[in-house]
Amino acid sequence: MKLRPVVGVALAAALVRWAVSLHDYSGLATPPRFGDYEAQRHWMEITVSLPPSEWYRNSSRNDLGYWGLDYPPLSGYQSWLCGKFVQHFEPKAVELRASRGYESPFSKFLLRQTVLAADALVALPAALAAAVVFGGGSNGRRLQLLVALLFSPATVLIDHGHFQYNCIGLGLAMGAAAAQAVGHDVLCSVLFSLSLNHKQMGLYYAPAFFAYLFGRCLQQRTPGGKVCAVARLGVVVALTFGLVWAPWLRAPGAAWLDVLRRVFPTQRGLYEDYVANWWCTSSRLIKWTRLLSQARLLQLCSTATLAAAAPAMAMQLLRPSPRGFLLCLAASATAFFLFSYQVHEKSILLPLLPLSMLFGAEDPQLLCWINVIATFSMAPLLQKDRLGLAAIGTVAACVAAVQIAQIATAKTDAPRQHRGGTPLLSGRRIQQRLIQLSFLGCVVLLVAFVTLPPPQHLPFLYDALIVTWSFLHIAALFAYVYILMLQEFHNAGKAKQP
Known part of the structure; x- marks a missing residue:
């Protein structure tokens, strides 16, 4: 890709992020627990004030009942690094026990800069690598894919509005995907292991990485070669995890168990808030938490998730291919979002990433629709965070950037046939009609959500309607991904025939 347009896209994406960072954040001025902004600030406070062996252990100095650290160790290291930065300029913002609920304007500015820096240092290089690898041989298509990855409105809103650091975990997974596509399996294993160690939600991608690499x-060609290849990757993964977990593996008293208990808190429930997955949507008719115990629900969710992801895994085990791997990533992440245990509405970011890598250069119209649905599915959360205006702005910026990139690509590249499309959704009128109908439903629900008070006996009516409408779209998209996977599997089989 040429340097000038890449710089222009990166600067425009940074401007959108900066504009969103000027808005409110999760839990602003809402004691006693505030929100995700306070959680991230509190983790900085804990990690700069206590040794790693105490980060995940309840004590008089670390009350796990108040936003206890519940992400893997790499996220703790990130909190420590960001905390040191904040501490240098405003020590009161991370003072142990005395900084609870600290929300000065300057500390907000400092914390916002840490997310912008993480985005620039991790997500941007990964997006560049993914654009080069998955964009094909065309500079225009690569630029188009870069735009799709950097202008994702849902990701920008959650990281730079709501306030999180998903750009790190997603960036590492994106870099891992790019590495495997060019045959760097060791680098892929290292990067994905780091992604898992940043946020446990990286498990959404684990079936796809495992199936493709295995x-x-x-x-x-030989049995010995197969065994050596598996052993090499196993050693790489074990060493990466060992280095990241070293402080807890060395600590007395099985401190690593404290980390595991915090990272996988199964007692937190089937799902959080209103999320557009199967369990939340169907709970209006089937009261899952009343019918089944927590242990049974965990088993049911695990079985349903693995069953939904298993066909995609099988296809990659038998006929691995770079495009098939992206489809498997999308299928696996969507299966986890729809059926797994303890799903957040923000988890939609996980399937959104491989879908953007798939359709960013192939089908911009479909990509814009996916981004709108992903953002729409989080409407109750965004409304609570007072990010409605920011949501409209980021969606508009995404659509505009994608359209501009598409026009620029059309001028520089010869027309190409849509790869991997199906008669169902491949630039036909039916796709446009379905998307128009989908948008109309979103607009009607949003207008009612904002302007019409719900009935007193149904205070969360619009929240339920929004997640139900979103669930129908995500389930349909899940089915479409499987149609594309079957096509890819069939094409890969034909390619192997003499």
């Missing part, structure tokens, strides 16, 4: 190992 499938690659099975392609070795």
Whole structure:
């Protein structure tokens, strides 16, 4: 890709992020627990004030009942680094026990800068690598894919509005995907292991990475070659995890168990708030939490998730391919979002990433629709955070950037046939009609959500309607991904025939 347009896209994306960062954040001025902004600030407070062996352990100095650290160690290291930065300029913002609920304007500015820096240092290079690898040989298509990855409104809103650091975990996973596509399996294993160690939600991608990498190992010509390939990747993963977890593995008293208990808090419930997955949507008719115990629900969710992801895994085990891997990533992440246990509305970011890598250069119209639905599915959360205006602005920026990139690509590249499309959704009128109908439903629900008070006996009516409408779209998209996977699997089989 040429340097000038890449710089222009990066600067425009940074401007959108900066504009969103001027808005409110999760839990602003809402004691006693505030919100995700306070959680991130509190983790900085804990990590700069206590040794790693105490980060995940309840004590008089670390009350786990108040936003206890519940992300893996790499996230703790990130909190420590960001905390040191904040501490240098405003020590009161991370003072142990005395900084609870600290919300000065300057501390907000400092914390916002840490997310912008993380985005620039991790997500931007990963997006560049993914654009080069998955954009094909065309500079225009690569630029188009870069735009799709950097202008994702849902990701920008959650990280730079709501306030999180998903750009790190998603960036590492994106870099891992790019590495495997060019045959760097060791680098892929390291980057994905780091992604898992930043946020446990990286498990949404684990079936796809496992299936593809194991499938690659099975392609070795000899049994010894197969065993050596598997062993090499196993050693790489073990060493990466060992280095990240070293402070807790060395600490007395099985401190690593404290980390595991915090990272996988199964007692927190089936889902959080209103999320556009199967369990939340169907709970209006089936009271899952009344019918089944927590242990049974956990088993049911695990079984349903693995069953939904298993066909995609099987196809990659048998016939691994770079495009098939992206489809498997999308299928696996969507299966986890729809059926797994303890899903957040923000988890939509996980399937959104591989979908953007798939359709960013192939089908811009479909990509814009996916981004709108992903953002729409979080409407109750965004409304609570007072990010409605920011949501409209980021969606508009995404659509405009994608359209501009598409026009620029059309001028510089020869027309190409849509890869991997199906008669169902491949630039036909039916796609446009369905998207128009979808948008109309979103607009009607949003207008009612904002202007019409719900009935007193149904105070969360609009929240339920929004997640139900979103669930129908995400489920349909899940089915479409599987249609594309079957096509790719069939094409990969034909390519192997003499």
